Amino acid sequence: MIVDSALYRRGTRVPVDCDTSDFTRLRSLLTGDDFVWIGLHEPTAQELGDVAVAFGLHPLAVEDAVNAHQRPKLELYQDSLFLTVKTLWYVDEQDAVETGEINVFMGDDFVVTVRHGQGGALHASRAYLESKQQVLSHGPSAVVYAVCDLVVDGYESVAAALEIDVDEVETSVFSEQRTRDSARIYTLKREIAEVRRAVLPLRDPLRRFVAGSVPGVAVEAAPFFRDVADHLLRVAESIDALDNLLSAAFDAHLASISVQQNEDMRKISAGAALVVVPTLIAGIYGMNFTHMPELHWALGYPMALGMMAATSIGLWIVFKRSGWL
Template sequence: MIVDSAVYRNGIRVPLDCKAEDLHEIRAGITEPGDFVWVGLREPNEAEIEDVAVAFRLHPLAVEDAVSAHQRPKLEHYEGSLFITLKTLWYVDEHDAVETGEINIFLGPDFIVTVRHGDGANLHDARLRLEERPSVLALGPGAALYAITDLIVDEYEVVAAALEDDVDEIEASVFSERRTSDSARIYTLKREIAEVRRAVLPLRDPMRRFSVGQVPGVPSDASYYFRDVADHLIRVSETIDSLDVLLSAAFEANLAGISVQQNEDMRRISAGVALVVVPTLIAGIYGMNFHYMPELDWVWGYPMALGLMLLSVTGLWVFFKRSGWL
């Protein structure tokens, strides 16, 4: 559905006496140079997107991508317009899960159309914040694109910070003295980091091009604002790369810790077996029923056998204790 639509003139929203769905009347509200329309849609059906496509003469291939969603972040040029795909991210801490959405943007000389899928990135907030900065909004559709990308990249930073906290928890758990099983959570976090990387990395080149004014249709005056977005995006990318490296190191440390624990368990088991085997050996020897055998007729033979068992067990226990096996 169409969430909101408006005409902007010199950075100020122009009041129009029509509904948000009356696209042709809204488009007719552009009467002065520099005016532009901002239309926001949320998971539109084919009929709704077709009305928008006709009103703004959008390329059918880009319209198809915007409806079907599930695109990778990209920047494409069509005759008279740009098509930009952005991934939205938010973090569900209790499940260690990064959820994703998508925003597709059509950008023309006098219009910007946003198509949102999923729950991430409230574009209405971006619109309201930008309307409070008329000097920026006066730059045209490129200013609206800046506000959207800035909001999305800010959410990337929130997700990266949440992942940092979880990776810190993993490191503390792996190197603690307690016996923990962290392999499954490490794998889950690496998978979620890969999800973030798929959203962040393809966006770096388009943001760089916006920041140096290499994209036709985006005024060079807006490049200063995109530089800030590009800088934040690079920072998120570097954070994600470092977290991935830390998780790989934590996984290797976890495997090494498991191996050490298994060795310690085997040593304890071996020590326990030795404490049982030696007395059993003595008892086995003195339990053999041979007539001609030393100590069988000796009155102190039984106490001597018990004492020998106790002495051997005590000696082994002291030895294993000093060796760290017990």
Template sequence: MIVDNALYRNGVRVPLEADIADLRSVRARCDEPDSFVWVGLLDPSADELTAVADVFDLHPLAVEDAVNAHQRPKLEKYDDSLFLVLKTLWYVDEEDAVETGEINIFVGSDFVVTVRHGQGSELHGSRIYLESKKELLVHGPTAVVYAVCDRVVDAYESVAASLEEDVDEVEASVFAPERTDDSPRIYVLKRELAEVRRAVLPLRDPIRRASGGTVAGMSPNAAPYFRDVGDHLSRVAETVDNLDSLLSSAFEAQQARISVQQNEDMRKISAGVGLVAAPTLVGAIYGMNFDHMPELHWAFGYPFALCLMALSSLAVFVFFKKSGWL
């Protein structure tokens, strides 16, 4: 559906009496220099997006990508317009899950059409921010592209910060005195980091091109703003790489710790077997019932055998205790 449909002139929103769904009426008023239209759509149907495409003469291949969604971040030029794809991210802490959405942006000389899929990174805040910054909004459609990219990348930083907290929890758990099994959570977090990486890494090239002021159809004067977005994006990429390395190290440390714990368990089991083996040996020898065995008819033979069993177990216990097996 159409969320908003606004006309901007010289960095100021122009009041309109037309219905937001009346795209042609609003577009017809965009007949002066330094004016443009910004149409925002949320989860539109194919018919709705086709109607928008007819008004703004959008390329059918770009429209198809916007309808299908699930595109990788990219910046492509079609005739006189640009098509930018962004992945949106938000974090569900209870599930250690990174949820994804998508924003498609059609950019022309006098229009911007944003198509949002999913619940992440709503754009109303970006619109309000731009409308309060006339000096930024005078850059036209390029300013909208910057504001959307800036909001999306800020959400990336928030997700990265949440993942950092979870990775810190995993590290603390791995090296805690009590035994824990953190392998499933490590796997989940590495999978979510891969999801973040799929959103962040492909976006670096479009932002780099925009920050160089070399993208036809975008104002070169907005390059410094995109360089700021690029810096934030690089910081997120570095954070993701560092977290992935930390999780790999935590997994290796846990496996090593499990091996050590298993060795300790085996030593304790062996020591326990040794404690039982010594008296068992004495009992087995004196349970063979041969006629000519010593002490069989001795009055103190039974107490002597019991004492021998106890002393042998005590000797084994002292030995293992000194060696650290118990």
């Protein structure tokens, strides 16, 4: 569906005397440095095909935008560029990172944004740009910057949420209580891998924008892209650090399990000793040899029971002091 479409002149949105879905007519109204920004959300092949005809979009890029599930990338065509970025948002209840996608077609006098998924709504970016005439005066490059800035801000939010969960895992692993953290550690590492698949491929397009090596992107927009690239680098470093922390937490969790198993074996051994020694006494006393003085002694049976109790209590005290029980 078409979310919004508008014509911008010298950084200001101007009214038009035609239907904003009449793209051919809308483009014919452009003069000078004017440009059109068309926003689409999960369009059908027919809807995006109409836009492609009006703005001369490359069919391969159109196919990628319709099918979605693309890797972040920047592709240059004869008179336009095609940028794909991944949107991320975090579902804390499930420790899950959900993904969406934004595809951007940019030419000298147009920008077409195609959004898939629930995240990365661009109405806030459009409102921000319309309130910043100086930024929007950079033309279509300003829209590309706004999209990248919105997406990377989402990455930072996801990284912050993951950091909280990783701290919770560390606290749980090193607590005195017995916990089962391996499943959650695996889940978080899987979600971090999802974030990495979105973050790392985007570094190269932003580097090219900062260097001013992308035709059609205004040189004046380089400082804005530099700021976005710096934020992306911070996210990448944060994600790497979180992944390393989870690996260390998993190793510590395994070591903790090994220590707990050793303690359990000591307790089992101590418990067995408490039973084995009285059994030994009972076994010897119950052999009933003829030439054993205590067999015909009236206090022989109480003596055996006393020895069992005394040795059991003595062993219990020794094991308790040594921490085996």
